[in-house]
Each structure stands twice: as structure tokens, then as C-alpha cells.
Amino acid sequence: MSGTVGAAIGDVWRHPVGESTDVVLSSRIRLARNIAGFNFLSRASREDRQQIVAIARAKITPETVAPDIVWLDLAKTPPLNRLVLVERHLISKQHSKGDEPRAVIVSEPDERLSIMVNEEDHLRISIMRGGLALEDAYEQIDAVDDRIESQIEYAFCPRFGYLTACPTNVGTGIRVSAMLHLPALKLIGEIDKVRRAAKSMNLAVRGFYGEGSEAIGDIYQISNQTTLGKTEHDILSSFATGIMPKIIEYERHARRRLLENRRPIVEDRVHRALGALRYARLLNADEAIKLISQVRLGVALGMIEGLDLVTLNELMFISQPAHLQKAIGADLNQSQRRSARASLLRERLAEST
Amino acid sequence: MKCDRCDNEATVHEVTIHKGEKVEKHLCEQCAQEDGIAIQSQSIPAALLSQFMVSPDPGAAESPRTLTCKHCGMTYAQFRQHDLLGCPDCYHAFEKKLLPLLDRVHEGGSDHLGKTPKRSAGALVRERHIFILRKQLESALASEQYERAAELRDALRKSGVGLTNIRTNEPEDASP
Numbered sequence: 001m002s003g004t005v006g007a008a009i010g011d012v013w014r015h016p017v018g019e020s021t022d023v024v025l026s027s028r029i030r031l032a033r034n035i036a037g038f039n040f041l042s043r044a045s046r047e048d049r050q051q052i053v054a055i056a057r058a059k060i061t062p063e064t065v066a067p068d069i070v071w072l073d074l075a076k077t078p079p080l081n082r083l084v085l086v087e088r089h090l091i092s093k094q095h096s097k098g099d100e101p102r103a104v105i106v107s108e109p110d111e112r113l114s115i116m117v118n119e120e121d122h123l124r125i126s127i128m129r130g131g132l133a134l135e136d137a138y139e140q141i142d143a144v145d146d147r148i149e150s151q152i153e154y155a156f157c158p159r160f161g162y163l164t165a166c167p168t169n170v171g172t173g174i175r176v177s178a179m180l181h182l183p184a185l186k187l188i189g190e191i192d193k194v195r196r197a198a199k200s201m202n203l204a205v206r207g208f209y210g211e212g213s214e215a216i217g218d219i220y221q222i223s224n225q226t227t228l229g230k231t232e233h234d235i236l237s238s239f240a241t242g243i244m245p246k247i248i249e250y251e252r253h254a255r256r257r258l259l260e261n262r263r264p265i266v267e268d269r270v271h272r273a274l275g276a277l278r279y280a281r282l283l284n285a286d287e288a289i290k291l292i293s294q295v296r297l298g299v300a301l302g303m304i305e306g307l308d309l310v311t312l313n314e315l316m317f318i319s320q321p322a323h324l325q326k327a328i329g330a331d332l333n334q335s336q337r338r339s340a341r342a343s344l345l346r347e348r349l350a351e352s353t
Numbered sequence: 354m355k356c357d358r359c360d361n362e363a364t365v366h367e368v369t370i371h372k373g374e375k376v377e378k379h380l381c382e383q384c385a386q387e388d389g390i391a392i393q394s395q396s397i398p399a400a401l402l403s404q405f406m407v408s409p410d411p412g413a414a415e416s417p418r419t420l421t422c423k424h425c426g427m428t429y430a431q432f433r434q435h436d437l438l439g440c441p442d443c444y445h446a447f448e449k450k451l452l453p454l455l456d457r458v459h460e461g462g463s464d465h466l467g468k469t470p471k472r473s474a475g476a477l478v479r480e481r482h483i484f485i486l487r488k489q490l491e492s493a494l495a496s497e498q499y500e501r502a503a504e505l506r507d508a509l510r511k512s513g514v515g516l517t518n519i520r521t522n523e524p525e526d527a528s529p
Contacts, residue, residue, distance in 0.1 A: 034441065036441070038440075039424075039425045039439055039440040040437065040438055040439055040440055040441070040443075041437075042427075042435065042437045042438070042439055043425040043426070043427060043439035043440055120437070142468075145468075146471065149470050149471065150471070153470070154470055155441040156469070156470050157441070157444065157465075158465065158469075159464060159465060160444055160455075160464075160465055161465025161467055161468075162465075162468075163441040163444055165437045165438055166436055166437055166438070167436075167438065167444075167451055167454060167455055167458065168436075168458050170444070170455070170465075171459065171462065171465045171466075171467060172465070172467035172468065174467075200386070202460055225458070226458075226459045226460050226462060227459060228455055228458075228459040228462040228463065228464075228465060229459050229460070229461060229462015229463060229464060229465075229466060230462060230466060230467070231466050231467045231468075232467045232468055
């Protein structure tokens with residue numbers, strides 16, 4: 001359990017072995033499931049919630065579902081550790097709050113699998129992978145879903161499929177998403193075209209921290225919205241083999257154009273960002289992520305020697321408040337964090353080059 | 354109503370306040386898309402829901418305030434507040450209102466084509482059976498055949514009434 005709530009970064013981020021890591025930070029698939037016989041959570045009593053947690057605890061075990069999973073009772077998890085889980089994308093912000101009975105199940109140490117218990121639905125199963133690896137992720141989540149389903153009866157009806165609290169998820173309950181780094185499209189002013197195109201294909205575009213958040217550091221989350229009337233395979237393949245390669249190629253094309261036409265400007269930006277990270281004495285989280293994002297572009301374009309994308313993924317995590325405090329090993333207020341963040345980044349970047 | 358720009362039916366209506374003046378736009382989906390309206394409104398599922406829930410639909414004749422899920426007690430109006438249903442039975446209780454909404458949110462998809470739980474084939478059959486009993490009960494009540502209705506009610510009780518009452522983890526459900 002120490003891995004999950006410790007300062008170490010999960011293997012998903014440490015080993016981005018997936019494809020297209022120059023553009024794709026991570027891919028993810030989640031399934032929304034509810035347990036038959038209970039109200040959805042908006043109408044669930046505290047006792048219902050406790051029972052749902054008890055069923056999940058008893059039925060979703062290393063023996064039945066996956067050998068490497070651990071159980072975290074969030075009502076008993078300290079706030080800072082919950083925030084680490086949010087920053088690690090293992091639970092949602094909503095799931096980190098309140099004192100209602102709820103939990104998260106995480107596979108360790110790879111942190112690929114997470115199952116939120118009592119979030120918006122009774123179960124939110126998710127598989128996350130570094131880089132573009134959606135087919136693999138689906139294969140894995142489908143197997144996990146089958147194993148849970150052999151233990152727990154899901155709320156399901158033939159007409160509407162898996163029944164979910166919000167009708168926007170009903171049917172397959174599947175959400176396929178990718179976290180993309182699109183700095184070149186932003187620089188050449190074509191990011192809005194991508195947003196519009198994505199939306200016209202009924203895809204949602206969100207920022208780094210999920211729903212309603214801004215795209216800090218040119219990081220965008222793109223996901224499907226349609227869950228009913230199509231098979232999982234259709235949803236997956238139109239996303240993974242239809243849409244993703246186009247966006248990735250579009251970003252790469254933009255990067256090539258930048259190199260051809262504006263190389264000195266890009267080099268200047270990248271090295272200024274690296275300079276700021278190496279010499280700044282105070283940095284807030286958003287500023288750090290923006291700078292790291294620019295350095296990431298430089299690394300992807302081969303402008304910087306001695307730095308790799310894995311290190312930059314790690315830096316993005318330790319720049320966030322909870323990870324930073326875990327890395328330092330102390331509770332820090334906001335202004336202490338700015339100073340500690342700058343020191344830590346300075347150290348890390350001095351080490352690696 | 355016709356689209357402001359072409360002869361198609363206007364399906365997108367936008368009211369904005371521009372420098373204190375009310376500006377109304379009534380456009381077909383295509384013109385709205387060109388105008389960037391329909392596209393922007395789809396960014397958040399919840400917003401999407403609210404937008405389509407207010408449009409007139411076949412179920413609108415029944416007062417949405419009194420439409421209530423008998424299983425969990427949620428009213429349609431309460432559902433609208435957060436766009437979260439109260440229980441699996443709500444899909445049945447609000448079906449008429451939900452269908453046009455599902456149609457819009459899921460690009461015309463209204464029937465599940467995906468995965469089916471492997472081991473609950475028995476439960477599915479039972480669910481269909483319950484569905485049919487329910488329909489019969491409704492029509493018995495409508496035609497005031499109360500004796501028949503009482504029989505059907507008892508049969509429903511015996512089968513564990515409704516989607517939500519197919520209890521998990523009971524011995525009879527545990528067989529693979």
C-alpha cells in the first residue's frame with residue numbers, strides 16, 4: 001500500500017512503454033457499473049453505501065479479480081494521501097471529498113487498474129496505460145469486468161444495457177480517453193480546429209484536471225461521449241484507430257512545420273523554460289507544469305540532451321501540491337510549497353543533465 | 354419554425370443578451386453548427402442533458418412534476434436538478450421522457466448493442482418476464498380488471514419485482 005500513497009510515482013508514468021509517447025501521455029478506459037438490488041448513490045442511504053462497500057470488499061479480491069490489488073478505505077485515508085490519489089488520476093476530486101463510506105481498489109505497483117467504489121456509480125473500473133495503448137487497456141478491463149461480474153450481479157437490462165446513474169453513461173458504460181500533449185498545435189494556432197473537430201465527432205475535450213478544467217501546459221483529455229447504441233469495439237476502434245492517429249499526426253505535422261519555419265523561436269522558448277526551471281526560486285504548480293510542458297516539447301523535438309520524457313512525467317507529478325509534500329515529507333503551506341517546488345525541480349534538473 | 358438562414362426546421366434556439374438587447378437565433382442544426390452554437394453547447398454532458406431535457410418531447414403531456422419512480426421515490430423534476438437517476442427502475446419510470454434525451458446524447462442510439470453479463474442470462478430472462486407482467490398489470494389496471502391486477506401483482510412480488518429487486522449475491526444467483 002505504501003506505493004500508492006507514497007511519493008514514488010506509479011509505474012504507469014515511470015515506464016511510458018506505450019506508443020506515440022511524444023504526443024500521448026496516457027490512455028485510459030473506464031467502465032461504469034452498478035450492483036443490482038441497490039438504488040443509485042443519489043438515493044442510497046448510508047447503510048446502502050456501507051453494504052455496497054462491504055460487497056465490493058468481499059467480492060473484489062486478489063483471488064477473484066487481480067492478484068496485485070490493494071484496498072483503500074477512503075473514509076479512513078488522510079486528506080493528503082487522498083489528494084495524492086487525485087493527482088495520480090486514481091480517484092476523482094469528487095471521490096476524495098466527504099466522509100461517506102467509499103473506497104478505491106488499486107493494482108500495485110503498476111497502478112494500471114483502479115476501481116472506485118461509491119463514486120457517481122457503485123463501481124467505476126478504470127485501466128490506465130502510458131502512451132497510446134487503448135486496445136491493450138480494453139482487453140485488460142474487459143477481463144477484469146468479467147471476473148467482477150462472476151462475483152457480483154450488475155444492474156443491467158437488455159434494452160438499455162448497463163444501467164448507470166447518469167443517462168449519459170448508460171449502455172456500455174464505457175469511456176475511452178487519451179491525455180494528449182499538443183503544444184505545437186497551440187503555438188501555430190490550430191488547437192481550436194482540433195477542439196471543433198473533436199466536438200463535431202461527439203467527443204469531449206477537457207483540460208489536465210478533468211471536467212471543466214483548463215488545458216494547463218497544453219495538455220488535453222479527449223474522450224468519447226456516446227455510450228449507447230454502439231458496441232464497445234466500435235467505440236474503441238473509432239477512437240483508437242480512427243481519431244487518435246489523426247490528431248497525433250496533426251500535432252507531429254505542426255511540430256515539423258515549427259521546426260522548418262520558426263526553429264529559433266521554438267528553441268528560445270524551450271531553453272527559456274528549462275532555464276526558469278533550473279534557476280527559479282519560487283514556482284506555483286501551474287507555472288511549473290507550463291514550463292515542464294515546454295521542455296517536454298523540446299525533448300520530443302531532440303533539442304535537449306540528457307533529459308527524457310519519463311523524467312518529465314515524474315516532474316509533472318512532483319510539481320503538484322500533494323506529491324510535492326510527500327516528496328519533501330512535510331506539510332507545507334502555499335508559499336512554502338512554491339519555494340520547495342522550485343528547489344526540488346532545480347535539484348532534479350541539475351541531476352539529470 | 355423555420356431556420357433563420359435556410360428552409361430547414363429550426364431545432365437550435367439561442368437567446369443572448371448583446372449590449373442590453375435580446376438577440377434571438379433560430380437555426381437548423383447545420384446552420385447552428387456553422388455558427389458554432391451546437392458545437393459549443395456539447396462540451397459538457399450535464400449541459401447537454403439540460404439543453405435537451407427542455408425541448409418538447411412525446412412524454413411532455415404528462416406533468417413532469419408528478420412523474421415519480423415508484424421504487425425509489427425520485428420525481429422527474431428531482432432527476433432534472435442533477436441529471437442523476439435514483440435507481441435502475443427510474444429508466445422504466447421515466448422511459449418516455451428519457452428516450453428523446455438518449456437519442457440526442459447518444460447520436461441516435463437507443464438500444465444497447467454492447468456487452469452482456471455472461472452469467473446472468475437467467476436474470477435477463479426473469480427481467481423480461483417481469484417486464485411483461487408489468488405491462489399486463491398496467492393494462493389490467495387501465496381496464497379496471499382489479500382481480501386480474503391483484504394476481505399479476507402477486508406474480509410480480511413472487512418474481513422479486515423490478516430491475517432493482519433482483520437481489521445480488523443470493524444463493525440462486527450465484528451459479529455461474
